[in-house]
Amino acid sequence: MVFEFEVQGGDFATAGNASSQIKKILKQLNVDHRDIKRIVVALYEAEVNIVAHAFKGRIIANIDTSEVRIRLVDEGPGIPDIELAMQQGYSTASSEVREMGFGAGMGLPNMKKNTDEMHVTSVVDKGTTVELIVFINQPTT
Amino acid sequence: MEAKSFHHALKVRDDICIGCTHCMTVCPTEAIRVRNGKAVIIDDRCVDCGMCLRNCPVKAIHIEHDDFKKIFDFEHRVALVPAVLSGQFPEDITVAQIYSALMELGFTAVYEVEHGVEILLEAAKRFVKNPAANQPVISSFCPAIVRLIQVRFPALTENVMLLKPPLDIAALHIKKLYTDKGINSDRLGIFYITPCAAKIAAIKSPVGEEWSPISGVINMDFIFNKIYKSIKQNGKSESCYLPKIDPLTSEGVMWSLTHGEATPIQGRCLAIDEIHNVIDFLEKLENEEIDDIDFVELRACDESCAGGVLAVANRFLAVERLKNRAANLPSVSGPIPSEMSEESIVRSKEYLINHIAIDDVNPRSMLMLDENMAEAMKKMNQRNRLLKSLPQVDCGACGAPNCQALAEDIVQGKAGIEQCFFIRNRQISSGKLNMAGSTAIIESIWGKKKLKKPESENI
Structure with a gap:
């Protein structure tokens, strides 16, 4: 199943709406609550990243019985050095964003920690695409 | 292990309930439906908050206590x-x-x-x-x-x-x-x-x-x-x-x-x-x-x-x-x-x-459309299609608190689409449903009384 959401850059008041919607869908599909938590925590971080850094973006969630694959595609400044951005505590967020309690440089590392796979591609001055993959209904979990 | 059934102290008194929508629409867990002209509480969903009791205009909901x-x-x-x-x-x-x-x-x-x-x-x-x-x-x-x-x-x-x-x-x-x-x-x-x-x-x-x-x-x-x-x-x-x-x-x-x-x-x-x-x-x-x-x-x-x-x-x-x-x-x-x-x-x-510790509190999610995820996905698709044909008025006349709740009841086999007044109207005008059929549906939700003309009235 595919679900799509629009995200508006700079609109912190509604940041998290797409995550909440996807969370509701996953609950209705009876996905294990521990998996839902991992997905939503990573997704919320990624959604806030679009709001904080990009002009606008789209979230495309692809859900099937073995995995949840979420692509977040934004139009924005892009990330010049992805490896550096993956380091804990590294942030380019403006002081304005930090004052709102965001931009502590934990975003990407936290997303990676909560997903089974994460792919980030970026083109400077064009935008960033993040793909979050969480395996669900695994026999061992 | 926790018991499968849950005790609730909130009870509907059928002799007093007038079959309205007040309790159903305020329930924060959508645990109430109207059937045969009476409010019915869905045990698995009710959390005993008492919101229904507060909002009942005729005090038909009471709290069962000991003698x-x-x-x-x-x-x-x-x-x-x-x-x-x-x-x-x-x-x-x-x-x-x-x-x-x-x-x-x-x-x-x-x-x-x-x-x-x-x-x-x-x-x-x-x-x-x-x-x-x-x-x-x-x-x-x-x-x-x-x-x-x-x-x-x-x-x-x-x-x-x-x-x-x-x-x-x-x-x-x-x-x-x-x-x-x-x-x-x-x-x-x-x-x-x-x-x-x-x-x-x-x-x-x-x-x-x-x-x-x-x-x-x-x-x-x-x-x-x-x-x-x-x-x-x-x-x-x-x-x-x-x-x-x-x-x-x-x-x-x-x-x-x-x-x-x-x-x-x-x-x-x-x-x-x-x-x-x-x-x-x-x-x-x-x-x-x-x-x-x-x-x-x-x-x-x-x-x-x-x-x-x-x-x-x-x-x-x-x-x-x-x-x-x-x-x-x-x-x-x-x-x-x-x-x-x-x-x-x-x-x-x-x-x-x-002796102060208690055991783990276990989840018992009532939001799922089906226990099996593949089935749940089918039901969700079906629900989303149904939702498009429902009026989004959330009037409650179908006996469910809103259009989405009705759509979810339907995919779970607990309600029929013809419970929706707007759908029924469409079915009557297309000849799929006759007046007697429509009356029977209304009575199954709201009881027989509501369709009867009071003696004093000349409408």
Whole structure:
């Protein structure tokens, strides 16, 4: 199943709406609550990243019985050095964003920690695409 | 393991229910449908918050409590009373008078629930500080909230503080007191005076506990009338026997009010009351949008227990009275009073601390469309298609609280699409449904009476 959401850059008041919607869908599909938590925590971080850094973006969630694959595609400044951005505590967020309690440089590392796979591609001055993959209904979990 | 079926104290009286939509549309867990002209509560979804009872225009929803006469089945009859009861009366009636009236009604002892706070507070502080606890720790105080988390926020069940609330601690203490005196539990009746339905449900089917030592539950509004009558008839001071009870601590008196837990528990603590406020907050908490909070106190009722559905006094006046009462009492952290009675809860501290833990609170999500995910996905697609053909009016005329709830009922085989008035109209105009068929559907939802023309009317 595919679900799509629009995200508006700079609109912190509604940041998290797409995550909440996807969370509701996953609950209705009876996905294990521990998996839902991992997905939503990573997704919320990624959604806030679009709001904080990009002009606008789209979230495309692809859900099937073995995995949840979420692509977040934004139009924005892009990330010049992805490896550096993956380091804990590294942030380019403006002081304005930090004052709102965001931009502590934990975003990407936290997303990676909560997903089974994460792919980030970026083109400077064009935008960033993040793909979050969480395996669900695994026999061992 | 928790029982499959859940006890609910909230009951619909079919002889009084007029079959309207008030309770159905206010229910925060969408646990009510209308069938045959009567409200029906879906047991698995109900969290006993009492919102339906508050909103019923004809008082058709009531809280089933135990027969007062049941107290006389026991030789020893203890009234276990929450401090909020004393807040129901005007200032000129003293706490001692209230409790002596309870004795006159037939109880042999009165004990205040919030003595349990003297044991709980320290344990709660330790629980919150423990680095192994899932932050924020969510209070286990309000049973409606614990149930809400189980059915709507399953991931947060891991955050619930696994400690008994003051009520259970106090009940355990009483049981021990009498057992130590050689009084068997079949001779001891502990009766809790409840300000709400959720506490009854918690006693009859406890979460995280095997059993409850409480023998019965009596509604606060019922006992309030009895006490008030007794005080009015017997006068205030003469002949009134004042039961000897230990004074509560100020924290104890305040515990069941908003901020009652959040204030004395150390760290960054938040207090949120009223179930919709709580739901909004839990949504954010579940996404981890909010962090660095140590403890959250969550209560289903506005102004917490002072706003309980069975509380009679105006909740703000009740809070004022309880604050005044607390102002004159010692703090729980103060020195132990020199005149500690034989029955003081502090004497069984060690025993109670050893029994203060409760088992894990298990999720029992009621949001899923099907247990099997592939089936759930099919049903979700079907629901989304249905939703497009429904009018989005959320009128409730189908007997479900809104269009989405009807669509979900349909995919789960619990309702038919023709229950929707708009769809029916379409079916009639296309010849798929005739008038008699439409009438039968309306009657299955709203009963036969609503379609009958009253004799006096000429429309």
